[in-house]
Amino acid sequence: MNLFRNLFTSSIGRKFLMAVTGLVLVGFVTGHLVGNLQIFLPPDQINGYAHFLQGLGPLLWGIRLFLLACVAIHIWAAVVLTLESRAARGPESYGVKKWLRASVASRYMRMSGVVVLAFILYHLAHFTIGIPGDESYKSALPSVVLENDVREFGIPLAAAGTEVHDVYSMIFLGFANPIVSLFYIVAVGLLTVHLWHGTDSLFQTLGWRNARWADGLRKVVAIYCILYFLGNLAIPGAILTGLEEPAAGTTAAAELIAQR
Ligand code: HEM
Numbered sequence: 001m002n003l004f005r006n007l008f009t010s011s012i013g014r015k016f017l018m019a020v021t022g023l024v025l026v027g028f029v030t031g032h033l034v035g036n037l038q039i040f041l042p043p044d045q046i047n048g049y050a051h052f053l054q055g056l057g058p059l060l061w062g063i064r065l066f067l068l069a070c071v072a073i074h075i076w077a078a079v080v081l082t083l084e085s086r087a088a089r090g091p092e093s094y095g096v097k098k099w100l101r102a103s104v105a106s107r108y109m110r111m112s113g114v115v116v117l118a119f120i121l122y123h124l125a126h127f128t129i130g131i132p133g134d135e136s137y138k139s140a141l142p143s144v145v146l147e148n149d150v151r152e153f154g155i156p157l158a159a160a161g162t163e164v165h166d167v168y169s170m171i172f173l174g175f176a177n178p179i180v181s182l183f184y185i186v187a188v189g190l191l192t193v194h195l196w197h198g199t200d201s202l203f204q205t206l207g208w209r210n211a212r213w214a215d216g217l218r219k220v221v222a223i224y225c226i227l228y229f230l231g232n233l234a235i236p237g238a239i240l241t242g243l244e245e246p247a248a249g250t251t252a253a254a255e256l257i258a259q260r
Contacts, residue, residue: 048150
């Protein structure tokens with residue numbers, strides 16, 4: 001109990017909470033990207049996958065609440081740690097070079113963190129809740145019937161003949177708008193910078209960055225971040241440039257984009 005209270009009341013505890021919640025969120029964004037890359041497969045795949053996730057019901061809500069709690073703790077710890085370090089520094093240390101360097105990084109973390117939060121709110125309105133009047137929102141699109149059984153790693157997700165939301169068309173129509181796509185690319189770019197610095201300091205906080213591993217870990221983080229950005233760039237990038245054309249036939253995307 002004391003240990004639990006210390007996590008919230010001591011600086012090192014809050015740093016630890018920030019690192020652990022950050023790690024959970026890195027797990028989420030990575031899984032989400034892998035799921036989203038199914039947009040490059042036949043439409044049944046991503047539609048069946050989204051249908052499976054929606055069908056998790058209470059478990060899905062449990063995961064959502066857990067992620068929301070992680071975001072809240074992450075932000076709370078960031079704000080408290082910033083205020084503490086400001087108070088500890090006092091006004092006289094303003095000229096110190098080392099402080100300046102640390103401060104640029106943490107200021108950048110705060111700025112990118114705020115933009116990422118704004119992006120998540122927009123993203124939820126865009127895809128999960130739905131913007132009224134937006135034809136790309138899934139409830140505004142006719143539902144589709146799966147032509148094939150959908151499996152992932154051998155696990156059955158949805159059976160042929162199931163009526164599902166047309167998430168495939170929702171993504172295509174959403175990203176066919178250059179302003180929306182550009183906003184996603186900028187936000188995901190800032191998220192990547194945030195992840196890059198955050199993951200580096202996370203290893204430091206968790207004590208995993210000893211002299212032997214430091215260089216290797218930094219490289220792994222850099223490669224991960226570059227792949228993460230490219231993966232996210234690929235989706236709006238391919239749709240916007242027409243490199244990936246919507247599949248004709250079962251979904252609404254091809255027809256609606258052609259009408260534009
Ligand atoms: C190209 C990039 C992305 C695409 C194509 C994409 C696509 C989607 C789609 C289609 C949904 C709605 C699923 C549904 O309701 O059926 C969704 C939900 C969501 N996305 Fe993304 N997303 C992208 C990037 C991101 C990023 C970078 C983040 C986090 C920073 C994020 C966070 C979320 C969250 C929190 C939800 C709500 C999940 C839920 O309903 O429980 N997404 N995304």
